Amino acid sequence: MDEKESARAAVRExxxxxxxxxxxxxxxxxxxxxxxxxxxxxxxxxxxxxxVSPEYYVRLERGQATGPSAGVVxxxxxxxxxxxxERTHLDRLLAALTPARRKRRRPxxxxxxxxxxxxxxSMDHLPxxxxxxRFDILAANTLGRALLAPMFDRLGRLNCALFLFLDEPRAxxxxxxxxxxxxxxxxxxxxxxxxxxxxxxxxxxxxxxxxRSSEFRKRWATNDVRTARAGSKTFRHPLIGExxxxxxxxxxxxxxxxxxxxxxxxxxxxxxxxIRLLASWNADDQRNNNPAEGxxxxxxxxxxx
Numbered sequence: 001m002d003e004k005e006s007a008r009a010a011v012r013e014x015x016x017x018x019x020x021x022x023x024x025x026x027x028x029x030x031x032x033x034x035x036x037x038x039x040x041x042x043x044x045x046x047x048x049x050x051x052v053s054p055e056y057y058v059r060l061e062r063g064q065a066t067g068p069s070a071g072v073v074x075x076x077x078x079x080x081x082x083x084x085x086e087r088t089h090l091d092r093l094l095a096a097l098t099p100a101r102r103k104r105r106r107p108x109x110x111x112x113x114x115x116x117x118x119x120x121x122s123m124d125h126l127p128x129x130x131x132x133x134r135f136d137i138l139a140a141n142t143l144g145r146a147l148l149a150p151m152f153d154r155l156g157r158l159n160c161a162l163f164l165f166l167d168e169p170r171a172x173x174x175x176x177x178x179x180x181x182x183x184x185x186x187x188x189x190x191x192x193x194x195x196x197x198x199x200x201x202x203x204x205x206x207x208x209x210x211x212r213s214s215e216f217r218k219r220w221a222t223n224d225v226r227t228a229r230a231g232s233k234t235f236r237h238p239l240i241g242e243x244x245x246x247x248x249x250x251x252x253x254x255x256x257x258x259x260x261x262x263x264x265x266x267x268x269x270x271x272x273x274x275i276r277l278l279a280s281w282n283a284d285d286q287r288n289n290n291p292a293e294g295x296x297x298x299x300x301x302x303x304x305x
Contacts, residue, residue: 006197007096008063014093015061017223018080019046027079041079050075063097085191089225092194112139116252116260120144126262127245127275133192133257134202135160135185143275146282147235147263150174161185161205165213176234176242186219187226192257194225228259239281240274 020040024030027041027049036042041049047057052072059065060076073094077087110132120128120141127143137151137158145152150170151163164171164182172178189206196202209216234244245263252258265271 003198004097007093010194010197011063011090011093011097012061014090014223015076015080017221018082018086019043019061022079022081026081046076046079049079052076067098068094085225085227089191089194096194096197110136110138110258112258113252119260123262125276125279126264128260128262130252130258130260131160133188133195134199134205135189138258142282143279144263146239146278147237147275148174149238149282157205159205161189161209161216165209165216168213168215173236176236181233182215183219183224184226186216186222187224188228190220190223190225191227195257228261233263237278240278243271243274245271245275 020038022041024041024045027045029041029045029049043058043061044054047054050057050072052060052075056065056072057076060068060072073090077090082090112130116130117139120130120139123141124143126141127147128141129137129144129148130139132138137148137160140148140152150167151160151174152158154163154167154170156162164175164178164185168178175181189202192199192202193206206220210220228249230246230248232244232246234242236242245265247261247263250260250262252260263275265275
């Protein structure tokens with residue numbers, strides 16, 4: 001499949017899955033009969049509700065419409081009930097259909113700014129990890145390595161998605177809410193794929209996950225999209241037991257999609273005490289292990305290929 005066809009397929013798959021989520025009842029349409037051949041809205045129903053011709057909407061969904069106006073895209077987004085992340089993703093997919101936009105720059109190299117290293121080292125009481133948009137771990141402070149120790153112990157490319165899906169038993173042990181975390185991870189990877197469709201490292205990662213994990217394939221097929229945001233995450237840690245930690249997600253470098261996740265238990269809480277205990281148990285051992293840096297780590301036996 002060439003680049004143009006790939007861009008059209010991305011638009012088609014995204015709009016088809018969004019259309020399947022909205023029922024006629026949801027859209028305020030009368031239900032005629034009980035047997036429908038499609039799940040969700042028909043194309044002509046979307047066209048009716050968006051105020052465009054059925055022929056035009058078919059071309060739009062197939063990625064064949066030329067320069068749809070913002071008003072048309074807004075109307076379709078309203079009918080399909082797209083949230084902010086989905087609306088932005090649709091704009092990106094449609095923009096990729098134009099020849100000028102298909103000639104995109106590859107993402108910047110995953111170099112860690114010296115100032116980021118200073119920031120990591122200064123946070124000696126909070127776990128912190130730097131990721132790129134592919135969920136490769138680029139750097140971590142001592143507590144970040146201690147909190148995610150099972151992930152750092154695996155051979156091969158140091159990548160959260162690979163750990164979640166290809167080391168599934170250990171990942172489920174570390175993350176009790178594995179289903180939620182994996183859904184969020186895949187939805188964020190979808191956004192990265194829209195941003196950098198020509199990134200060979202991302203293409204390799206998605207291909208590897210799709211080949212080796214049925215769970216990944218199932219989630220990837222939903223076409224859900226979601227940006228990384230602050231929240232909370234529950235761990236079942238081998239040293240400190242089950243703990244739920246709030247975290248903040250800070251954008252470092254938009255060009256390379258780098259973010260830093262900092263786990264932020266409130267002072268005086270049991271969670272803060274648990275992190276302090278983790279630090280005391282791991283300080284000496286982890287001080288001798290440098291965080292991952294530069295390009296993602298790979299193992300010579302190609303375990304992850």
